[in-house]
Amino acid sequence: MFYESKEGLNDTELREALAKSLEGKELKHVLILPPDYTRMYSGAGKITEIYYDLLKDRCEVDIMPALGTHEPMTEAECKAFFGSDVPFEKILVHNTTGRIIPAGKLPAEVGVVILNVTTLATLANYVKTGMPLVEKCITVDGSAIKHPKNVLCPIGTSIRDVLDFVDAERDEPGKVIFGGPMTGFPAYSLDEPIVKNTNAITVLTKKDAKEREATACIHCGRCVEACPLSLVPTAFTKALDIENVDERMARLEEYSIMLCMECGCCSFVCPANRPLIQNNRMAKNSLREYNAHRAKLK
Numbered sequence: 001m002f003y004e005s006k007e008g009l010n011d012t013e014l015r016e017a018l019a020k021s022l023e024g025k026e027l028k029h030v031l032i033l034p035p036d037y038t039r040m041y042s043g044a045g046k047i048t049e050i051y052y053d054l055l056k057d058r059c060e061v062d063i064m065p066a067l068g069t070h071e072p073m074t075e076a077e078c079k080a081f082f083g084s085d086v087p088f089e090k091i092l093v094h095n096t097t098g099r100i101i102p103a104g105k106l107p108a109e110v111g112v113v114i115l116n117v118t119t120l121a122t123l124a125n126y127v128k129t130g131m132p133l134v135e136k137c138i139t140v141d142g143s144a145i146k147h148p149k150n151v152l153c154p155i156g157t158s159i160r161d162v163l164d165f166v167d168a169e170r171d172e173p174g175k176v177i178f179g180g181p182m183t184g185f186p187a188y189s190l191d192e193p194i195v196k197n198t199n200a201i202t203v204l205t206k207k208d209a210k211e212r213e214a215t216a217c218i219h220c221g222r223c224v225e226a227c228p229l230s231l232v233p234t235a236f237t238k239a240l241d242i243e244n245v246d247e248r249m250a251r252l253e254e255y256s257i258m259l260c261m262e263c264g265c266c267s268f269v270c271p272a273n274r275p276l277i278q279n280n281r282m283a284k285n286s287l288r289e290y291n292a293h294r295a296k297l298k
């Protein structure tokens with residue numbers, strides 16, 4: 001389903017869009033899987049609340065917030081996140097494997113593979129028909145795009161062909177990003193192809209793509225406030241300046257750099273345009289290399 005709105009959706013439009021997504025579906029039991037309280041400002045709580053309201057008289061509904069490495073949500077957190085109309089007993093706690101992923105580690109490190117619905121559908125299709133992954137559904141959006149769309153395109157299609165198909169009236173691109181504006185990475189040419197892990201293309205106008213000059217940190221604390229994991233990005237930057245490598249790595253470890261999920265929120269809100277996410281990536285890579293090197297010496 002694609003829903004277009006320049007100002008974002010208000011509550012009525014959101015409800016209409018969600019109701020539309022359920023049209024024509026015969027449902028017996030629905031399990032809603034929103035993120036948990038740590039994503040309080042994602043809007044997922046409101047979407048869950050509306051879906052629950054739309055579905056509660058139509059079928060059996062349960063809600064199971066994704067736990068990951070987090071703790072189950074308390075009743076007060078559930079109320080704050082999903083609103084008071086969603087009964088607490090409808091919110092399930094999952095403990096499928098009984099394993100907890102240590103901070104900064106990946107599911108694979110505790111013997112678990114997590115696949116999204118698209119990957120599973122692709123696997124099922126492959127097993128059934130023998131047809132491997134040959135096309136991707138990608139979102140094409142950004143300030144240079146006048147008519148954003150989700151499109152299904154063959155892997156290998158050039159960015160130029162995708163853009164010509166999606167929006168012939170687009171503005172002259174100043175920057176093209178594989179992925180979103182916060183965590184994506186730049187494409188160097190419009191001839192680069194869509195690959196199997198391309199989920200979105202963001203195209204910025206020349207004006208929006210202009211690099212802003214970084215100035216000194218004014219210690220406003222906005223980066224700390226914005227971090228969904230309550231990390232302190234300024235501390236990472238400071239630690240990176242420590243000359244002694246052992247001490248530098250000890251500080252980075254102490255400040256839990258490996259928990260940084262590189263979401264980019266800290267960089268986005270920084271009024272001084274500090275390259276926080278770039279520093280975090282650099283710090284994570286150097287700590288990874290340092291630990292690997294030490295493990296070899298043992």
Ligand code: SF4
Nearest residue numbers: 217218220221223270
């Ligand atoms: S948001 Fe930017 S200016 Fe403010 S404390 Fe963080 S790094 Fe410094």
Ligand code: SF4
Nearest residue numbers: 227260261263264266
């Ligand atoms: S990039 Fe890392 S430090 Fe910055 S807000 Fe996201 S998780 Fe926090």
